[in-house]
Amino acid sequence: MRDKKSLQSRRSFLNKLVISSAFVAGAPAILSAADKSRLRRILAIEKINANDTLQIALIGAGGMGTEDIKTALKIPGTKLVAVADLYDGRLEKAKATWGKDIFTTRDYREILERNDVDAVIVATPDHWHKDISVSAMRKGKHVYCEKPMVHSIDEGYEIIKAQNETKKIFQVGSQGMSSLGNEKAKELFEAGAIGQLNYAEGFWARNSPTGAWQYAIPEDASLATVDWDTYISNSTKRDFDPLRFFRWRNYRDYGTGVAGDLFVHLFSSLHFIVSSKGPNRVTATGGLRYWKDGREVPDILLGMFDYPETPNHPPFNLSLRVNFVDGTSGSTYLRLVGSEGAMDVTWTEVFLRKNIVSEPLDPFLQQKGNELDVAFGERKRMLPPKEMVYEVERGYKGAHYDHFNNFFHGIRTGKTVNEDAIFGMRAAAPALSCNNSYYNDKIIKWDPDKMKIIM
Numbered sequence: 001m002r003d004k005k006s007l008q009s010r011r012s013f014l015n016k017l018v019i020s021s022a023f024v025a026g027a028p029a030i031l032s033a034a035d036k037s038r039l040r041r042i043l044a045i046e047k048i049n050a051n052d053t054l055q056i057a058l059i060g061a062g063g064m065g066t067e068d069i070k071t072a073l074k075i076p077g078t079k080l081v082a083v084a085d086l087y088d089g090r091l092e093k094a095k096a097t098w099g100k101d102i103f104t105t106r107d108y109r110e111i112l113e114r115n116d117v118d119a120v121i122v123a124t125p126d127h128w129h130k131d132i133s134v135s136a137m138r139k140g141k142h143v144y145c146e147k148p149m150v151h152s153i154d155e156g157y158e159i160i161k162a163q164n165e166t167k168k169i170f171q172v173g174s175q176g177m178s179s180l181g182n183e184k185a186k187e188l189f190e191a192g193a194i195g196q197l198n199y200a201e202g203f204w205a206r207n208s209p210t211g212a213w214q215y216a217i218p219e220d221a222s223l224a225t226v227d228w229d230t231y232i233s234n235s236t237k238r239d240f241d242p243l244r245f246f247r248w249r250n251y252r253d254y255g256t257g258v259a260g261d262l263f264v265h266l267f268s269s270l271h272f273i274v275s276s277k278g279p280n281r282v283t284a285t286g287g288l289r290y291w292k293d294g295r296e297v298p299d300i301l302l303g304m305f306d307y308p309e310t311p312n313h314p315p316f317n318l319s320l321r322v323n324f325v326d327g328t329s330g331s332t333y334l335r336l337v338g339s340e341g342a343m344d345v346t347w348t349e350v351f352l353r354k355n356i357v358s359e360p361l362d363p364f365l366q367q368k369g370n371e372l373d374v375a376f377g378e379r380k381r382m383l384p385p386k387e388m389v390y391e392v393e394r395g396y397k398g399a400h401y402d403h404f405n406n407f408f409h410g411i412r413t414g415k416t417v418n419e420d421a422i423f424g425m426r427a428a429a430p431a432l433s434c435n436n437s438y439y440n441d442k443i444i445k446w447d448p449d450k451m452k453i454i455m
Ligand SMILES: NC(=O)c1ccc[n+]([C@@H]2O[C@H](COP(=O)([O-])OP(=O)(O)OC[C@H]3O[C@@H](n4cnc5c(N)ncnc54)[C@H](O)[C@@H]3O)[C@@H](O)[C@H]2O)c1
Pocket: 059, 060, 061, 062, 063, 064, 065, 084, 085, 086, 087, 090, 106, 108, 123, 124, 125, 126, 128, 146, 147, 148, 173, 174, 175, 230, 231, 245, 246, 261
């Protein structure tokens, strides 16, 4: 899988030190911190090399977890070995889908104890992301954690610490980041296709019960089939409520509202395209306008953000919207607007529009006009294309596939992944700050460099 030269250089490094993993732990005085970190990484890669298959476990086998595994298994050299979930129906479905041989449990900690698991996918509701991801890395597992990385900003520091200390590969699941659409937009932005960036906006429109998170509740949902005590064990104690379990997005103890659920995708893509660390000022407004089913979160949210000047981009403004009561349902986009044009970016397409400057400034045209005795400005010009659409080639496997591929490549090579914990924090924090702004009627100041709320 890896080239011979790099394998040889790893081996020679190992031989030179004549050590094993036990030695690393026991000989802190002999090795420098950099040597130890490199060695840990090499040993992890060598372990995977032994059978060349990455063995994965899924924690949280609901809608997205199932999609995650389906995609992950399309990538050669991967195998699902275990699944954890708090609802028995999901465990039964997992066995029916992926075979009786997979290990299933209600208790994710049993998965983390297994030696045959190299990496876990964490696709639980948001309030479990931090606890499971940190424990997993500390137990030696690589982690693909669904977005938003965390349920509250404070949790982010613990994930970053665990990633830095364990050197495990940690990828947040905003898959659009790894898409061809985002990559093309980044290339065009860096080539100056839209001139000076001044403004960006993103929009997410839906108009259906499922789109607005009114999911079906299984008929057998009860305390017998759901491990409710564990579900709420890191949250407020309450009596069993199937709505809070199966429609968790509507409740603040478990979900992060539309900002954590959807704005976060737009932040990840935007930050990737313009190489940004994030905004320094966040404000949000909105309301619960239509889906009044007892939910605690708004169904319309508008966020406004100021991005400070950095070496990578000028200062600019961002406006994000989510509307769950919108007849234009399906109109989701991210738009970057510059002095010379604008780009609408999706994961599979970039629609570039150029501004055509009305004055003929070209001295060559001016001279030609004089030669032909045509008054300057009278003669018509050839115009460059006003609009260009970049579309993915047929057969593109998609952003999700690319993002998992990037994760597995990181595990196999030790290279940094597209959305590590620091990137994930910088996407999650402004999204979660929208909730702080909305619920507390406040403007939130954020330091995107230091990743700290400014009081
Ligand atoms: N990347 C994307 O495009 C995308 C899309 C949808 C959802 N998501 C994210 O994926 C995550 C899951 O969302 P979903 O729509 O699949 O929700 P879901 O309700 O369909 O699935 C969540 C599953 O987690 C299980 N669970 C809850 N607590 C658990 C625990 N402590 N241990 C083990 N299992 C537990 C539940 O029983 C359920 O089966 C969320 O964080 C969500 O934001 C990402």
